[in-house]
Amino acid sequence: MSRLSIVPWRRWRKRGHRHRTIRELEGPVASGGGTKAVVTALLANIGIAVAKFIGFILSGSSSMLAESIHSVADTSNQALLLYGGKRSKKQASEVHQFGYGRVRYISGFIVAIILFSLGGLFAIYEAIHKFQHPEPIESWRWLPIVILLIAMALEGFALRTALHEAESVRGSFTLKEFITRTRAPEIPVIVLEDTGALVGLVFGLFGVGMTLVTHDGRWDAIGSAAIGILLVVIAFVLAREMISMLIGESALPEHHDAIEREIVGGVFDSVIHLRTMHVGPDEILIAAKLAVKPDATATEIAEGINAAEVRIRSALPMTARVYIEPDIRREAGDTMTGTPKR
Known part of the structure; x- marks a missing residue:
């Protein structure tokens, strides 16, 4: 729930917990x-x-x-x-x-x-x-x-x-x-x-x-x-x-990190920002802005979005909706860059 769900994954892992797969991590949320x-x-x-x-x-x-x-x-x-x-x-x-x-x-x-x-x-x-x-x-x-x-x-x-x-x-x-x-x-x-x-x-x-x-x-x-x-x-x-x-609580930190790993690839270089929210105990809404490669075509971007959604749903079946916005990464000072604090 709210108290431990905001503990960053890196701190939680340092407390002596072994690495768990995304399937295993899904159990306490389902x-x-x-x-x-x-x-x-x-x-x-x-x-x-x-x-x-x-x-x-x-x-x-x-x-x-x-x-x-x-x-x-x-x-x-x-x-x-x-x-x-x-x-x-x-x-x-x-x-x-x-x-x-x-x-x-x-x-x-x-x-x-x-x-x-x-x-x-x-x-x-x-x-x-x-x-x-x-x-x-x-x-x-x-x-x-x-x-x-x-x-x-x-x-x-x-x-x-x-x-x-x-x-x-x-x-x-x-x-x-x-x-x-x-x-x-x-x-x-x-x-x-x-x-x-x-x-x-x-x-x-x-x-x-x-x-x-x-x-x-x-x-x-x-x-x-x-x-x-x-x-x-x-x-x-x-x-x-x-x-x-x-x-509306966000996904657990380790779920957030797993989504971030799965969503990047192909025409997408990196995550500009990623937002998640539970719309039910076993349903997660995902909204992300992703940095695309400069030479990517519209067709490649569309195919990349579909591929990213497939990867996310395969890793995290509780995913209810995925909304991806392709964009060009701005300067570091842009307030829209970076992942949310957890």
């Missing part, structure tokens, strides 16, 4: 994988949400209520991700000529909004209310503990599925590299949500457990507040990354 993780998380959260609501109704625990809302938010989010994935496959139209690939980013951004409002703010509000009017857990005292432990097992299974999905598409990259570099939102969102869910369950267990031991309902409120703050933080992280994708 949209493959993620559906199984989303479906697994959706089914798990439906059951967890129902169980937590029952626990809240019987015990009155604010931590259980916060966790119930958390699970409802997660369930809504997974449904949104599935909708976005299906909608993004719609064919391009006259109005949306580059397709609907960014719908997946919109779904991811809405996920962040739901986590922030329905999950985080509501949990914090409930915590403030319960802290001002604390109530010990009097009925079904140990039921919330049992439900939270079962929820931890189910969330752990969902997280394991998401990590397995990431393993199948990340290639030789580490999980951290994959999550920060991928342009597909589904797996990073699910991994963050499931990790946050497990941490939130720990907070809930702490709040409920301390309330049962001390008979002080303020501990329950503290657990709810911790869950709310956690959800707000996760929402901000997701929103930041989704906004970066919606604005």
